[in-house]
Amino acid sequence: MIAMTNYLEVRSLSKQFGTFTALGDVSLDVVEGEFVCFLGPSGCGKTTLLRAIAGLDPQTSGTIRQKGRDVSALPPAQRDFGIVFQSYALFPNLTVADNVGYGLVNRRQARGAIAKRVAELLAMVGLPDAGPKYPAQLSGGQQQRVALARALATSPGLLLLDEPLSALDARVRLRLRHEIKALQRTLGVTTIMVTHDQEEALTMADRIVVMNHGAIEQVGTPQEIYRRPATAFVADFVGSMNFLSGTLMAPDRVRVAGVDFTCPAQDGLAPGQKVSLCIRPEDVRVRDLPADSANRVPVEVAELDFVGAFCRATLKARAASDVAVTADFSSNLIRDLGVDIGTRLDIALPPDRVRIFA
Amino acid sequence: MSLTAPAVKPGMSRDDLMMRGGVVLLAGVLLVMLGLPLWALLAKGFEDRDGKFIGLANYVSYFSTPALFQSALNSLHVASITTVIVVPLAFLYAYALTRTVLPMRWLFQGISLIPIFAPSLLPGIALIYLFGTQGFFKALLGDGSIYGIDGIVIAQVFYCFPHATLILTTALATADARLYEAADVLGASKRRVFFTVTLPGAKYGLISAALVVFTLVMTDFGIAKVIGGNFNVLATDVYKKVIGQQDFSMGAVVGMVLLAPAALAFLVDRLVQRKQVALLTARAVPLVPRPKFARDVLFTMFCLLVSAAILTILGMAIWGSLIKYWPYNLSLTLENYDFAKFDSNGWESYWNSVRMALGAAVFGTLLMFTGAWLNEKTRGFGAMRGVVQFLAFLPMAVPGLVLGLGYIFFFNAPNNPLNFLYATMGILVLNTVAHFYTVGHLTATTALKQIDPEFEAVSASLKVPIWKTFVRVTAPICLPAILDIAIYLFVNAMTTVSSVIFLYAPDTKLASVAAVNIEEAGTTAAAAALCVVIVLTSAAVKAAHLVADRFLFARLQVWRRR
Numbered sequence: 069m070i071a072m073t074n075y076l077e078v079r080s081l082s083k084q085f086g087t088f089t090a091l092g093d094v095s096l097d098v099v100e101g102e103f104v105c106f107l108g109p110s111g112c113g114k115t116t117l118l119r120a121i122a123g124l125d126p127q128t129s130g131t132i133r134q135k136g137r138d139v140s141a142l143p144p145a146q147r148d149f150g151i152v153f154q155s156y157a158l159f160p161n162l163t164v165a166d167n168v169g170y171g172l173v174n175r176r177q178a179r180g181a182i183a184k185r186v187a188e189l190l191a192m193v194g195l196p197d198a199g200p201k202y203p204a205q206l207s208g209g210q211q212q213r214v215a216l217a218r219a220l221a222t223s224p225g226l227l228l229l230d231e232p233l234s235a236l237d238a239r240v241r242l243r244l245r246h247e248i249k250a251l252q253r254t255l256g257v258t259t260i261m262v263t264h265d266q267e268e269a270l271t272m273a274d275r276i277v278v279m280n281h282g283a284i285e286q287v288g289t290p291q292e293i294y295r296r297p298a299t300a301f302v303a304d305f306v307g308s309m310n311f312l313s314g315t316l317m318a319p320d321r322v323r324v325a326g327v328d329f330t331c332p333a334q335d336g337l338a339p340g341q342k343v344s345l346c347i348r349p350e351d352v353r354v355r356d357l358p359a360d361s362a363n364r365v366p367v368e369v370a371e372l373d374f375v376g377a378f379c380r381a382t383l384k385a386r387a388a389s390d391v392a393v394t395a396d397f398s399s400n401l402i403r404d405l406g407v408d409i410g411t412r413l414d415i416a417l418p419p420d421r422v423r424i425f426a
Numbered sequence: 427m428s429l430t431a432p433a434v435k436p437g438m439s440r441d442d443l444m445m446r447g448g449v450v451l452l453a454g455v456l457l458v459m460l461g462l463p464l465w466a467l468l469a470k471g472f473e474d475r476d477g478k479f480i481g482l483a484n485y486v487s488y489f490s491t492p493a494l495f496q497s498a499l500n501s502l503h504v505a506s507i508t509t510v511i512v513v514p515l516a517f518l519y520a521y522a523l524t525r526t527v528l529p530m531r532w533l534f535q536g537i538s539l540i541p542i543f544a545p546s547l548l549p550g551i552a553l554i555y556l557f558g559t560q561g562f563f564k565a566l567l568g569d570g571s572i573y574g575i576d577g578i579v580i581a582q583v584f585y586c587f588p589h590a591t592l593i594l595t596t597a598l599a600t601a602d603a604r605l606y607e608a609a610d611v612l613g614a615s616k617r618r619v620f621f622t623v624t625l626p627g628a629k630y631g632l633i634s635a636a637l638v639v640f641t642l643v644m645t646d647f648g649i650a651k652v653i654g655g656n657f658n659v660l661a662t663d664v665y666k667k668v669i670g671q672q673d674f675s676m677g678a679v680v681g682m683v684l685l686a687p688a689a690l691a692f693l694v695d696r697l698v699q700r701k702q703v704a705l706l707t708a709r710a711v712p713l714v715p716r717p718k719f720a721r722d723v724l725f726t727m728f729c730l731l732v733s734a735a736i737l738t739i740l741g742m743a744i745w746g747s748l749i750k751y752w753p754y755n756l757s758l759t760l761e762n763y764d765f766a767k768f769d770s771n772g773w774e775s776y777w778n779s780v781r782m783a784l785g786a787a788v789f790g791t792l793l794m795f796t797g798a799w800l801n802e803k804t805r806g807f808g809a810m811r812g813v814v815q816f817l818a819f820l821p822m823a824v825p826g827l828v829l830g831l832g833y834i835f836f837f838n839a840p841n842n843p844l845n846f847l848y849a850t851m852g853i854l855v856l857n858t859v860a861h862f863y864t865v866g867h868l869t870a871t872t873a874l875k876q877i878d879p880e881f882e883a884v885s886a887s888l889k890v891p892i893w894k895t896f897v898r899v900t901a902p903i904c905l906p907a908i909l910d911i912a913i914y915l916f917v918n919a920m921t922t923v924s925s926v927i928f929l930y931a932p933d934t935k936l937a938s939v940a941a942v943n944i945e946e947a948g949t950t951a952a953a954a955a956l957c958v959v960i961v962l963t964s965a966a967v968k969a970a971h972l973v974a975d976r977f978l979f980a981r982l983q984v985w986r987r988r
Contacts, residue, residue: 153878202984
């Protein structure tokens with residue numbers, strides 16, 4: 069990435085609350101026009117990082133540059149951003165139109181120009197007739213759209229979304245996900261969204277920043293995060309993952325319960341080291357195994373949980389019953405192979421889908 | 427690596443500078459209103475009559491004068507008895523209001539509040555009419571006399587009842603129906619449910635009510651003044667020392683002795699309240715009492731009895747004020763309302779009271795609400811905000827008499843540039859606002875804490891100055907709380923005696939003070955008349971508030987409707 073295109077540069081950001089480290093030496097670049105999600109469990113520092121970028125809770129040390137300008141010590145009012153909170157923070161005593169125009173009135177624009185811009189913004193978020201209503205008369209999803217319109221009214225260079233969809237019910241959340249993403253793409257506004265919902269991050273983000281314990285675990289596209297998690301934490305937090313403890317025998321061989329498995333070559337780890345062999349449930353293969361396929365294990369079905377579109381099976385190795393793997397079986401597969409509890413199968417863990425973590 | 431990164435010193439926006447400036451200014455105002463007068467009082471206790479420092483000599487002489495020390499014991503005695511009577515009475519009344527099906531609940535609630543609108547000398551005067559030397563029921567007392575401890579305790583029970591009832595009604599109203607359902611399902615007896623669910627739930631309310639009543643009795647001046655007879659208490663001692671003997675140093679010492687139990691009660695209350703966790707979570711199901719004949723009849727009778735007692739005392743004061751010449755000529759007249767005949771200020775002292783109450787309501791509400799907002803919304807600046815918070819809580823622990831005394835010492839000092847305030851309406855307003863600062867500050871803070879904390883963040887991101895959001899959003903949303911504070915200040919300014927008794931000048935005399943003077947001069951009927959005028963005024967203002975709340979707000983605040 070060329071430094072010129074970086075819209076936001078965060079360098080060595082730390083935030084202490086007394087002796088508690090909320091953010092420890094975090095560095096990050098955000099490209100202009102990008103949609104970035106901060107993803108992590110509660111207390112991981114994602115909201116702290118967002119609030120530091122906004123200047124609402126300034127960092128203890130470190131710098132933030134926005135469009136080449138050092139904003140590290142600037143108060144929020146002197147930074148360029150629009151923000152939407154989980155609570156919407158709509159002014160309840162002002163009409164929707166007054167809420168959206170709140171930042172415009174202060175800019176001494178002509179009344180007609182403001183009204184026109186407000187109408188335009190309300191149309192943009194799909195609420196063209198909501199202007200004269202009060203926030204309490206709108207549904208949660210509608211209120212969040214108004215909050216979005218208000219944040220975008222002054223055409224900020226950076227849009228910050230702090231868990232904007234968490235307070236909404238599941239259906240509205242799904243619809244708003246697409247609407248926000250589409251709006252962001254049309255406007256091209258650089259956007260950072262904080263969320264603890266991995267599905268939300270995976271579907272909306274151009275890049276995901278996975279955080280844990282005040283540090284960044286991994287930055288990457290949704291595919292990268294899902295397919296090639298950089299740490300055991302990311303592997304575990306995003307999607308489902310099997311963890312099998314074993315020992316690294318050679319750079320590309322791991323021994324689990326006496327059986328050797330082939331894996332992608334590991335450079336950073338020394339043979340003899342204890343490692344976890346990881347594979348996602350949907351990557352476990354059952355059908356059409358070639359006779360000599362690698363990482364082949366004879367198993368027995370111990371449990372079968374119906375999850376709707378598929379079944380999640382717990383498979384115990386026939387050679388070592390304390391080693392278990394979960395695998396996702398489609399309904400077709402279960403019907404075709406006649407899988408039931410106690411069924412004996414052969415599975416394979418494709419080496420290119422296997423991940424090794426120390 | 428993070429060790430080498432330079433620490434960031436957050437820059438300040440114009441908003442931050444304005445807010446911090448405001449907090450400093452507020453701290454300064456509170457220091458002048460509270461801190462310095464109390465300091466002046468403390469210092470005065472260590473001086474002799476000529477202002478020379480004499481260490482603890484005054485305190486030594488206080489504690490070695492049996493008559494003075496006896497007053498302290500008397501105060502404790504009266505306060506303890508009153509507390510023991512009022513708290514169970516108020517608990518039963520509050521229980522009836524919240525946990526039983528009471529016919530005309532609103533009426534009983536309203537009657538229980540009546541004493542709040544009266545100056546504390548009103549029950550004293552009513553008791554004189556009922557049981558005094560020429561009282562209606564004098565014969566009932568036999569050889570006993572209403573003047574003294576009995577009269578004080580009865581009047582104090584009347585005076586403290588609404589305060590305890592309000593606290594306990596709140597404590598009992600916040601109950602989770604699910605707890606009672608669970609107890610029912612588990613087969614607990616009514617008795618067991620009362621002792622394991624109801625009482626523990628109201629525990630903090632009971633402690634709070636007891637401490638409030640104790641402090642009220644300790645620090646009240648009007649009742650002991652009117653009906654105390656030869657039974658001296660701390661509050662009357664301060665008055666006698668300062669007004670009677672002009673012994674300011676000794677007055678200061680008695681004031682400090684009076685401050686001790688009030689401050690202690692306040693501290694205990696704070697410590698206890700800190701332990702309290704919210705019993706009523708957002709998911710709680712409010713308890714709605716179901717009819718139960720025997721219980722409801724019993725409690726209705728109890729409430730009727732208590733209400734009758736309250737109305738008798740109020741009614742006696744009203745009747746007494748309308749009687750020509752007690753007890754010889756019982757024909758009715760309005761002569762006693764011609765105050766010019768009894769006090770040189772005439773009706774002017776009433777209008778002074780109204781002016782003072784309006785001034786305190788306007789200036790006090792402005793200061794309390796803006797102050798609470800500044801202290802809540804300023805970013806950083808923790809130490810200074812802590813100072814403000816401390817000063818805002820201070821008045822709760824300071825009896826009015828003590829604060830008034832501090833005002834004399836501080837504002838009357840010849841080298842004080844604020845000396846010009848002395849003996850003006852201004853000092854009365856300032857003193858009243860200071861005296862009742864804590865409740866207003868708490869009301870405002872609670873209201874501010876209930877609104878979304880991100881409003882300021884949103885307006886900063888939209889580049890709207892924080893004060894504009896205060897005017898356009900924060901203040902309008904908090905309008906009900908703002909009105910509550912104003913009414914609270916108005917009513918208390920109308921009825922207060924203790925804090926202003928040292929501070930009025932001939933042309934700024936207040937109605938409550940005039941009532942004390944008139945009563946002292948022996949014309950009880952006119953004093954009663956003045957008390958009645960005060961009750962009617964503050965009750966009318968409160969009623970107007972309720973009506974406004976109900977009808978005006980419904981129109982003004984359409985946005986609250988869903």
